Amino acid sequence: MASGNPSTKVVTALQTPIITTSTVTRMSTTRVATPVVTIAVSTVPTSSTPIMSAITSGSTANVQHNANVAYIPSIPEWERSIQLDPTVAYHEHLLRRVKYTSWNGFEAPTSVVPYPELEVKNGLNVSVKDLRFRDPNFFLAGGIHTQKEAWFKILRSQDNERQVGHWIEHGVSVFDFIAPFKGEIFGTRYNCSFPPSIYLPNNPICRRHRDFVSSTLLDRVKSGALEIWGAVGKVPPPYIVMPLTIEPTKPRLCHDQRYINNWIKDMPFKLELITNLPSYLGSNHYQTKIDDKSGYDHVCLWISSRALMGIHCGGFWYVPTTLPFGWKCSPFIYKLLV
Structure with a gap:
């Protein structure tokens, strides 16, 4: 499809787009699908530059953009019935102290x-x-970033000193792991170097666990692991909004990040096994075990990365502040840190 601006690449959205911008070029994007609506794609941002104008919000950056503030997704009745006021939880977060x-x-x-x-x-x-x-009841997310001096001392002369040190100083940038993708997602073909903006609704299974969904979101706001982006219709939505879903046996609230994971590099890693213990335990040594509380929530995302992992529920937009459970690189990053 052609665009009124010859310097802007235009692509077709899977669903109603959440953001439209025509500020950038150089994206070489092609998608083959039944046209529903169109969105213009911006220059791929990097961790060394400010986030592109399409993925900003007053909650994390003061950058001008052309996002549609009034965009309101089609919200199912069960989700509209959720009585959710995250602003109260946010005030509790501001007052929370480690105990x-x-x-x-x-x-x-x-x-x-x-x-x-x-x-x-x-x-x-x-x-x-x-x-x-x-005390896990007073958990605060991003704890490792409050101990920077200790981390820099630990990392001194380590092979990964520069990479991990940058994470400790600034948080993890999703942009550092972006790679071009060519293939099919949910029946639509993609061939682009950066994921187009999209809104994907929550999984219907959440309806049966609505109280658990709302209480979990509020708990994460209280701990600081989740940031309120703003109310629907009041602020532009995050650049990418992906579904919430439930693993019902525990239950566990999950963020389905299969969409963005298609543009994420493979980062293989190897877990240590119990069989490795004899190789580093000597005679008369003993082994003890600890379990990190919400391990991924100790590691913050770079602030401008957060709009790539938006959430919607109960009339509010949210973004994670820490490594998401469901993002392809979270296990690799956490393993490198521990």
Whole structure:
């Protein structure tokens, strides 16, 4: 299809588009599908440049754009019935502070516990009851970024010092993992170097778990793992909005990121196995195990990446602030950090 602006590439949207912009060029995009509506695609942004104008919002950046503020998706009745006010949860997040608990679940004192190495070296008379643990009920997302000096000390002279150090300093940029994609998604052919803007509705299975969906979203806003982008019809939506779905056996709220994952590089990694223990444990050593609370939520996304992973529910747009559970690169990044 031709565009009134000869310098702008025009593509066909899978569904009603959430953003239209004509500010950029150089995207070499082709899609073959039954035309529904059209959107113009912007220059592919990188982590070293400001986010492109199409994927900005007042909540994370003050950049001019041509997004349709009044865009309202077709919302099913069950979702409209959700009484969800995330602004209250956000105020709770602003007031939340990390609290500590003891091994038996009682609130722990604020005094600093000696390092285990010092305990052994100095022969201190301590007990497991003296240990403090962060209370998971007062979890705050992005914790590793509050300990930058310690991380930079750990990373000194490591092979991945520069890469991981950049993540600790700025957060993880999705743009660093974008790759061209040619293929079919949901019955539509794509051939482009950057994912076009799209809105995909939530999975109908969420209807049976609406209370769980709303409570989980509010909990994530309270912890800071989810950011309120704005109310539908009041602010432009995120550049890409992908479906919420439910893994019903736990249950677990999941963000279906299959759409954007098509444009994400393969980042293979290998998990350590229990059979590897003898190779690094000596005689009379012992092994202990810890489980990170919401592991991916310790690692922040670069602020301008967040609009690529939008969520809609209950009349509000959201974006994740931390590694999403469902993004193709999250396991690789987390494994590299731990």
